[in-house]
Amino acid sequence: MKILLFGATGMIGQGVLRECLRDPQVAEVVALVRKPSGQMHAKLREIVHGDFFDYGPIERELAGFDACFFCLGVSAAGLGEADYSRLTHDLTLAAATMLARLNPSMVFVYVSGAGTDSTEQGRTMWARVKGRTENDLRRLPFRAVHLARPGLIQPLHGIRSRTGWYQAIYTVMGPCFPLLRWLFPKAIITTEELGRAMLRMVRDGAPTAILEAADLIALGAVPGPAAAP
Template identity: 50%
Template sequence: MRVILFGATGMVGQGVLRECLLDDRVEAVLAVGRSPVGVTHPKLTELVEADLFALEPVTGYDTCFFCLGVSSVGVAPEEYERITYRLTLSVARKLPEDTTFVYVSGAGADSTERGRVRWARVKGATENALAKLPLRTFAFRPGYIQPLHGITSKTPLYRVLYRVAMPLYPLLRRVLPRVVTTTEEIGRAMLEVAVNGCERAVLENADIVTAAGRGGRPAGS
């Protein structure tokens, strides 16, 4: 498998990159973003591009993991839509047909596009538009994501909240198993779905956890 990874400097993207580099099924990873990932590995190549809308078509890869995104908090609606919807579609439309495209959406995404919550409508619209492209698409809708293995959020407030929540994670996992996952599980689930497929095109949090447990290395390694 040859993977293009968008958003490798973000919290989810860091976890996906880690799993790709550790997995023997992955031959090569091209990390595309606006800044370097700060990781050196024989499998890893980087493409730093200030304007991702201007990205030229990339060939030679069969899978795209799209982890790039922005929080809707404190972001103008037009900017949120530009990054969440327009940029995602701009990238997807430049990929070869039949590429496996795994998109990190979010729990609560509104596939009807008619709900009252704007961010959910935009996420749902993005999922729907991707599904119409000649790609093999999957949308991941994780709930609460606990970062593992030293991975951190780029947002200072979130970094503090995750540190506070870390001791509570085992309890959250027992009490709310259907809405809690980790950066490791998301990466493993993406690889599992890319290799073996999934009967669902949209994976909710519980589906992600199930897919993560179906194969690969022992958890935590």
């Protein structure tokens, strides 16, 4: 498989990238980044691109992919609906519309969020915007679109959030994760499980287009092909 990854330097993207690089069925991962990450791996190639609303200069490099894992996102904290919509809906659709034209046989996996409002009518701004983003993605002519809605995510293998206050919360909660996982086994997913679940969506398909935390945990709990250390 050849995979295009957005958001490779974020917490979720780091976890997804790790599982992709460990999977023997993944031949190449191309990470679209705004600046070089410094990470080196035989299967990893980075494309440095500054404008995530305009892909004209690099279109020729964005064809021939089996899947796109879109893990790029921003917090709604401090943003009005117009700004959040531009950085969530408009940015995502700019990439997805272009990719659907270049890669119609692609599986597009979008990391959304628990509580997303598919009706687009609710009171919570971020949930409405995410819902509109999901709905518009499902109208694009990909082979398949899967919408991942994880809840609380436990970072593993030294993965950290680049958002300072998020990381502070994860640092404080770290010792509590084993208990929380025991109390809420269908609500808390690890970065490892999420990465494996997204790979399975491409390899084996998924029972539904929208996958909530419990669905993702079930997919990610089943080991795929023998992974590299």
